[in-house]
Amino acid sequence: MNIKAEIAASIASAFKELFDAELGQEAIVLQPTRKDFAGSHTFVCFPFLKQSKKGPEQTGAALGEFVKNEVEAVANYNVVKGFLNFELSDAVWIEQFNATCANSNFGQLPVSGKEIMVEYSSPNTNKPLHLGHLRNNFLGYSVAEILKANGHKVSKVQIINDRGVHICKSMLAWQKFGAGQTPASSGKKGDKLVGDYYVKFDQEYKKEIEQLVADGVDPEQAKKEAPLIQEVQTMLKLWEDRDEAVVSLWKKMNGWVYEGFDATYKRMGVDFDKLYYESDTYLLGKDEVSKGIDKGVFFKKEDGSVWVDLTGDGLDEKLLLRGDGTSLYMTQDIGTAILRFRDCPALSQQIYTVGNEQEYHFKVLFLILDKLGFEWAKECYHLSYGMVDLPSGKMKSREGTVVDADDLMQEVHEAAKERTEELGKIDGFSEQEANDLYETIGLAALKYYLLKVDPRKRMMFDPNESVELHGNTGPFIQYVHARTSAVVRKATELGLFESIESGTGVADLQPIEQALIQQIVGYEDKLKEAAKEYSPAIIAQFSYELAKEYNKFYSEVSIFNEPDQEKLKFRVLLSAVVGKTLKKSMALLGANCPDRM
RNA sequence: GGUUCGCUAGCUCAACUGGAUAGAGCAACUGCCUUCUAAGCAGUAGGUUCCAGGUUCGAGUCCUGGGCGAAUCACCA
Numbered sequence: 001m002n003i004k005a006e007i008a009a010s011i012a013s014a015f016k017e018l019f020d021a022e023l024g025q026e027a028i029v030l031q032p033t034r035k036d037f038a039g040s041h042t043f044v045c046f047p048f049l050k051q052s053k054k055g056p057e058q059t060g061a062a063l064g065e066f067v068k069n070e071v072e073a074v075a076n077y078n079v080v081k082g083f084l085n086f087e088l089s090d091a092v093w094i095e096q097f098n099a100t101c102a103n104s105n106f107g108q109l110p111v112s113g114k115e116i117m118v119e120y121s122s123p124n125t126n127k128p129l130h131l132g133h134l135r136n137n138f139l140g141y142s143v144a145e146i147l148k149a150n151g152h153k154v155s156k157v158q159i160i161n162d163r164g165v166h167i168c169k170s171m172l173a174w175q176k177f178g179a180g181q182t183p184a185s186s187g188k189k190g191d192k193l194v195g196d197y198y199v200k201f202d203q204e205y206k207k208e209i210e211q212l213v214a215d216g217v218d219p220e221q222a223k224k225e226a227p228l229i230q231e232v233q234t235m236l237k238l239w240e241d242r243d244e245a246v247v248s249l250w251k252k253m254n255g256w257v258y259e260g261f262d263a264t265y266k267r268m269g270v271d272f273d274k275l276y277y278e279s280d281t282y283l284l285g286k287d288e289v290s291k292g293i294d295k296g297v298f299f300k301k302e303d304g305s306v307w308v309d310l311t312g313d314g315l316d317e318k319l320l321l322r323g324d325g326t327s328l329y330m331t332q333d334i335g336t337a338i339l340r341f342r343d344c345p346a347l348s349q350q351i352y353t354v355g356n357e358q359e360y361h362f363k364v365l366f367l368i369l370d371k372l373g374f375e376w377a378k379e380c381y382h383l384s385y386g387m388v389d390l391p392s393g394k395m396k397s398r399e400g401t402v403v404d405a406d407d408l409m410q411e412v413h414e415a416a417k418e419r420t421e422e423l424g425k426i427d428g429f430s431e432q433e434a435n436d437l438y439e440t441i442g443l444a445a446l447k448y449y450l451l452k453v454d455p456r457k458r459m460m461f462d463p464n465e466s467v468e469l470h471g472n473t474g475p476f477i478q479y480v481h482a483r484t485s486a487v488v489r490k491a492t493e494l495g496l497f498e499s500i501e502s503g504t505g506v507a508d509l510q511p512i513e514q515a516l517i518q519q520i521v522g523y524e525d526k527l528k529e530a531a532k533e534y535s536p537a538i539i540a541q542f543s544y545e546l547a548k549e550y551n552k553f554y555s556e557v558s559i560f561n562e563p564d565q566e567k568l569k570f571r572v573l574l575s576a577v578v579g580k581t582l583k584k585s586m587a588l589l590g591a592n593c594p595d596r597m
Numbered sequence: 598g599g600u601u602c603g604c605u606a607g608c609u610c611a612a613c614u615g616g617a618u619a620g621a622g623c624a625a626c627u628g629c630c631u632u633c634u635a636a637g638c639a640g641u642a643g644g645u646u647c648c649a650g651g652u653u654c655g656a657g658u659c660c661u662g663g664g665c666g667a668a669u670c671a672c673c674a
Contacts, residue, residue, distance in 0.1 A: 034617065044616060046654055056654085082654085083617055124674075166674075305672065314600090315670090322672045329674055359601070360669050386603090387668085394667095423636065441636090453610060456602085458667070460609065462623095469636045471622040472610085479636045486634060529613080541611075544621085555629095555638045575633095597636075 003073050004030055007041055007086060014066040021051035030086075032522075038078055039085030040518055046082045056082030090509045097517045098503035101577060107523060107584045112151040115346050118144040118383075120353035121158045121270070125257040126170045127195035129264050131395065131403040131461060132355070135388050135450045138590055140353035141270040142451055142536035143383065145588045150531040155273040155344070159336050162254055163279045168235045170194050171249055172228065173201035183256050189263065189406070190256025204228060240326070267409055269443065269590050274343075276336055282327045285335025288372070289320050297371045308368055318364050333365050334372075341376050349379045351534070356384040356456070383534050386458035388450075403461070412442035415467035416475070425597060437594055441475050442467070444591035448474030451589050452540040472544050474591050477582055480547035481593040484579030487559060489595075491572040494560075504570040512553045516574060519546045520581055536589055543585040550578045 008028040015021045033039040045052075045059045052059040057079055064077035064084050075089035100106050120140020123129060129137075140156070147154045161167075174181070174197040183190040205228045212222035223229065238246040265271070289306055292298040298308045298320060306321035320330055341347055352362060362382035369377035388395065395402050417438040420426060426434045449466040453459045469475040491497040509517070523542065530538040559575070562568040583593045 031616080032613065035620090036618075042617090046616075049654075081617060161674075164674080303672090319672055324672085326672085328672075355668095356602080357668055358674085361674090419636080425634080425636080457610090458603075462609070465609070465623070468623075471636095473622085473636085475636060476622095479634080483634055483637090490633065525613095537611090538613095541621095548621090551637060552639095554633080555635095558633075560633050597634085 003071075003088065003092065004041060006071055007043075007067060007074065010067045010070045011043060011063055013070070014063050015048070015051060018062055018066060019052045019054075021048075023048070023051065033085050037080060037083070037085050038076075039087045041086045041088075043084040043086070044082060045084055049082075060084035090507070090514065093509060093514050093517045093521075094504065094506060096521050097574075097577070100520060101503050101573065107527070107581065108149055109151040109524065109527065114151075114348045115153040115155075115344065116147055116349045116351065117155050117157055117340060117344065117347055118147070118351045118353065119157050119159060120144075121265075121272075122161065122354070123158075123261065124161045124166060125191075125194070125254050126166050126198045127397070128189070128191040128260065129405040131388050131405065131408060134268070134405050134408065134446070135385060135459075136353055136355070137265075137268055137270045138447050138450050139383070139385055139455050139536065141590050142539075142588060143351065143353070143534050145590070146527065146530045146534075146536065146539065149527055149584075149588060152531075156271065157274045157276060157340070158272055159276045159278060159281070159332075161278050163239065163250075163282065165232060165236055166198070167250070167254075168232045168239065169201040170198040171246075171253055172232050172235055173197040173204065174253065175249065177204070183259070189260040190258070191260030191264070192406075194253055194257050194260075201228065201232075236326075264405055264409075267443075268405070276339065278332050278336075281335040281339055282332040283335070284339055285331040285333070286321065286325075286327055288334050288338055289331055292320075292368075292372055295372070297368075308371070310364065310367060313367055315364065315367070318368075320368075330361070330365065330368075333361075334368060337365070337369055337380065338374070341374070347376070347379075349381065350376075351381050351383050353383045353385070356386055358382075359384055381534075383455070385455040388459055388461045390461055403463075408463075409443065409446065411463070412446045412467050413438050414442075416442035416445065416469075419467075419469055420597070429596075437597060440592050440594050441469070441478060441597065444474035444478055444586070444593075445469065446474075447589055447591050448477070448540060451536040452544075454537050455535055474586070474589075475597075477543050477547045477586060478591070478593050478597060480550050481579050481582045481586070482595060482597045483554060484550065484575040484582070485595040487572060487575040488579065490560065491569075496569060496572060497576075504566070504573055506566050506570040510553075510557055512549070512556055513571075513574065516546075516549050516553055516578060519549055520577060523581055523585070530588075539585050539588050543582055543589075546578060546585075547582060550575075550582075 008025060008030060011028050012023050012025060015023045028043070030041045030043055033042040043060075043063065045056045045063070049056060049059060052062070054062070060079035060082060064079060064086070067086065068074050068077055073088050073092045074086050076087040078085050078087070118140055121133060121137050123133060144154045144156050174194070177200055178197060181193065183193050186193055188196075205226055208226040208228055209219070209222045212225060213219055217225065235246055239250060289298060292308070293300060293306060298306050300306050303323040304325065305319060305323040307317045307319055309317050311317065318330070319328065320334075321327060337350070340350060354362065359382065362384075366377055366380050366382075369380065390401060390403065392401060420438060420441065426437065429437065445467050450459075452472065488497060526538055526542045530536065557571065559568065559571045562571065586593050
């Protein structure tokens with residue numbers, strides 16, 4: 001059955017028979033053989049020399065000989081230093097390949113019964129999405145897809161931060177300086193327009209501060225006394241009191257932002273199953289904080305502010321409710337988490353895709369939920385990813401170095417167009433088809449670029465590299481997929497394909513063919529690993545290696561000039577399976593694979 | 598200052614969680630399109646894995662100390 005287990009079992013009995021040593025199955029670990037050596041499974045002998053009472057080479061040779069005789073799948077073995085490498089027979093690989101072909105669910109693991117909620121994006125509604133959101137969105141979307149492929153039921157959600165001081169700032173600025181401007185009248189996307197007023201507020205606010213300081217007011221004092229900031233606070237208060245005019249302005253401007261966001265999400269290719277709004281959850285959060293006081297988990301200070309004491313957990317005291325009774329981010333997050341588990345009682349895990357700058361926040365949040373007695377608190381996970389830097393340094397909204405999401409997607413589209421036209425690859429494409437192709441290529445370049453690095457790590461975003469089509473890039477993988485499609489297309493035209501879909505009858509393999517099968521067969525393990533690590537990078541790397549391997553095969557081995565019909569058909573089938581696998585793995589990254597490019 | 602994380606080829610990233618000669622891409626150089634898509638393939642060159650100790654058959658990976666960088670520790674989000 002499982003070859004790995006079979007070999008391990010055989011090694012165990014070899015130890016018993018040859019060296020009279022009992023080894024637990026767990027102690028015997030087989031690792032993949034490195035590329036430069038013959039074989040697929042490697043057993044490291046060094047740790048077991050005490051049992052064998054022999055040198056590493058002799059130990060390896062003795063074990064190898066024993067296993068080769070006992071396990072039919074093992075065709076040969078070799079020992080390099082203390083490393084025992086097993087080479088499986090072609091028949092085994094062909095059998096595995098045929099099994100893969102026959103498995104219509106290949107790449108989709110069995111239903112696990114687990115239900116997982118993945119939160120991502122979660123923007124503020126006062127400014128447009130930027131490069132940081134792109135990493136966040138692509139990561140969240142991809143992790144959700146990876147979990148689905150692992151058999152879990154997944155819902156994608158976000159918490160939209162649609163209220164608060166920062167929202168009021170853009171509202172106030174629009175009211176004062178907007179002159180009734182709308183997305184329609186200005187020709188701007190709604191989120192961009194609102195963002196402009198957020199910036200406008202900041203500019204005007206700064207002017208006021210400067211003026212006050214020039215008049216001799218203390219700078220710290222000036223920040224609090226500036227008329228604009230005071231008006232904002234008044235507005236926030238009015239909003240909380242459900243003042244009709246303020247609420248209607250709030251609805252209008254948020255509506256603009258949502259229209260803009262929707263367009264951006266659509267182009268990004270991400271989606272959500274359910275949306276949560278801070279304006280709906282912050283009151284629940286306040287309630288829960290009050291309950292926490294009653295339970296004695298939280299305490300109130302003289303000024304009316306509410307705190308939780310986490311010093312026993314090695315952290316500090318944490319504020320949960322301001323002295324004036326208004327809520328904070330934390331307040332709202334407590335409410336949102338509780339609401340989600342109420343909405344989905346079967347939920348077994350919740351994943352928050354949020355930048356690593358908020359690690360402390362989530363540590364505290366989960367701890368508080370635990371103290372409130374929610375059992376599911378330990379099933380909350382902060383998928384913490386690193387910030388995106390530009391070659392010029394950090395992105396700073398104040399310094400205008402933020403890379404806008406819409407602009408960036410347009411740029412990658414243009415770059416894909418330019419390079420595709422240079423190569424003259426669009427003969428026979430209609431204008432619409434060509435345009436779709438540029439979009440597909442550009443977005444794959446961008447997504448792959450952002451997802452191929454370990455999510456936990458801070459990364460450098462080089463605009464030139466992100467639109468690159470050569471090397472370790474999304475378009476390279478798309479290209480290889482298109483190649484496999486071309487092979488299948490030609491085989492279909494020749495009437496060869498239908499007869500071979502079910503499997504192959506070849507008897508022996510070229511080394512490169514065997515290597516390809518090995519790669520494909522390892523796909524589901526990578527899928528599991530990617531889910532365990534919450535890392536699309538593992539899928540990206542798998543895709544790249546498979547694509548590279550196929551290209552090697554493509555240049556080394558002739559497909560349609562092969563005289564042996566059985567071999568010819570096998571190579572077509574192999575191409576088809578590689579193409580399917582590439583398409584599936586790229587889909588997990590949110591990238592499409594065109595059939596021609 | 599406390600806590601957490603990072604440091605690998607000129608640049609951007611890998612390294613199956615302690616295993617073999619530390620690998621890819623970009624950039625540079627050399628070959629290969631009359632043949633299934635050259636967005637490709639093959640090759641050359643590039644390394645004291647930040648430094649110093651330690652642990653063991655074996656360390657980029659683990660422990661200690663140090664250096665540099667980042668995040669966080671707000672009645673911000």
